[in-house]
Amino acid sequence: MKSIFQNFLLAGLALAVFTACEKDEDRLVLRQQAPATLTSTAQSVTLTSADAAKPALTLTWTPPNYGYSNAAVAYALQVIRKGAADTIMIDNGTSLSKSFTVGELNALMLRAGVQPGTQGQVDISVKSTVVTNTSPARTNFAPAYSNSTTITGTPFSTAPTYPTALYVPGAYQGWSPDKASSLTLVNSDGSYEGYIYFAAASEFKLTSAPNWDNTNYGTGGVGKLSTTGGNLSIDSPGYYLMRVDLGKQTWTATKTQWGIVGAATPKGWDASTPMTYDATSNTWKVTLDLKADDFKFRANDAWDINFGDTKADGILDAGGDNIKVPAAGKYLVTLDLSKAGKYTYTLTKQ
Template sequence: MKTVLTKFLAFSSIALLMLASCKKDGVKVTATSGKPGALTASATTIVLTSATAGDNAVSFSYTPTDYGFKSAVTYTLQIALKGANFANSKDIGLTAKSKAYTGADLNTMLLSMGLIAGNPAQLETRIKSELATNVQTTYSNILTLTVTPYFDIPFYASLYVPGAYQGWSPATAMRISSPSDNKLYEGYVNYTDAGSLEFKYTSDPDWNHTNYGDAGSGKLSTSGGNLSVPSTGYYLLKADLTGSTWSVTKTQWGIIGDATPGGWGASTALTFDSATQTWGGTIHLTAGGFCKFRANDAWDINLGDNKPANGILKYGGENIPVTVTGDYKVTLDLTHPAFYFYSLIKQ
């Protein structure tokens, strides 16, 4: 009898242990979709410039998604063009609760997204939270940013253009440049004073290296006299150091195309702004049409965009598309030799 009782007690103990073990295994954590965290930004209107490229342009911060329990969550900052429903978004994995961008880093990303320098554009940003493959992805609130990128302007091989128009100082003179470094240089200089039309070319921003002057008949010489333009105005300057030649062409710029008031028959004149050294104006443009920039109401010197349009101009380039009808602030910037660009900003 004692043996039977002992066996019964032993069996009962094992059964109780097994029952306890089963109850412990039955405690499960059920994940919900979670309460989304909140995304904030230090700025929502951002105008980037090369002068502030090293400064922080914007910082994003977020509060974590609340799933009701502690767990490892993957957070991703998503940035996309407004209205695209985050298609082709830039996805940045986050390891901290904030993400800061310098002006240079943000500008590089914006240009890679197809934004045109000098033109304000709207972006949408949000935080994506992911817990596991069988748990619904959670998204934060959406922030809208208005951003204006800038061009990272290259410095090509150059000649300096000191002259009477700026006090004969090579260090502060305008330049003409050779993007292919093939000894063919070009650039634009504005001459405003009839008594200050003479200039020279220098190989460096000083008078201590090679200097080029007029050898007559459109030729350059390292021992020649001063070069000059025939009258005041805005000039395209060219120099060919292989052939030792030079030329100047006076220009007055306008915009032309079926998107412009004059259609393809006549240029709509732009006005030169001496403060910014750019050409511009407010012009009504029509959706579905195109436009280009040209000098002297003729096609000898005309500038179009690339395809797809990116705001950078080239001689004889593609027609520039206009997608929305309205009044536009048009700017043509020829101040950076051999690297020309424009902006069309709807008012």
């Protein structure tokens, strides 16, 4: 009888131990016995746009040791700019290597915050995570991190570069790029502007140099540009503000009639006093009596396009401060918009 009781007791204890172990297993955290070891084929890389498609370096690493051979592990590269806190994670699946071209590494360094043209460093390590298909998972696996390797390089800018000027050859001037009016780059994003006088309706194109041997732009549809399109066109004569955005491949042409407006002028601030275009000097002129007061230049008797002189240096600023007339009298007022990006005016007392 005692023997039977002992057997039941032992069975009960075994069951209790089994249950306790099962619960303990649910709370078990498995940690690696040896982390991954990361190596790189290069520590310093020369980055140039000409070599963007060439191999830069390859990272390889050993799998971490979790104490058993069947651990399925997924990897991600952890990239941090030297001295920074933000982390970039790049999923790499189950592969034990990652190769970068020069262009890819350049993009990674820029993304990490290294400035173009400045030498910088990024630290790269590998995060290893055990993949389990058990649902719910019966074991918690802590991520493992490899050693870090430092990559040094000077990234190049991937922003497009634009010519400083665009030339506008067309029927209005004999299709000669070297003698054509031009537009000036006014913003590094590829925005150009300039004023061009068309004596008659005309077809034209845009060229990136004062010749036909480089990149040329024609129509890509209404308001659009194309390097393979036909001629652009202006359908009536006039003095046009032309704006081109090579980044967006768009263009506009706004016909303008210039005048002066302000307390110094006969019509005050209520209306513009028209100016006359002089094709010989490529300037706008008007002679009139002015008061010792303020005025501005504006197009089309409206405020959409207007100029003032913020620094009082004779160089016009879009939407700038009012221009001061030094003393009352008769003046020849001249507006020169022929030099894109450096518009000027003069007041000559008669």
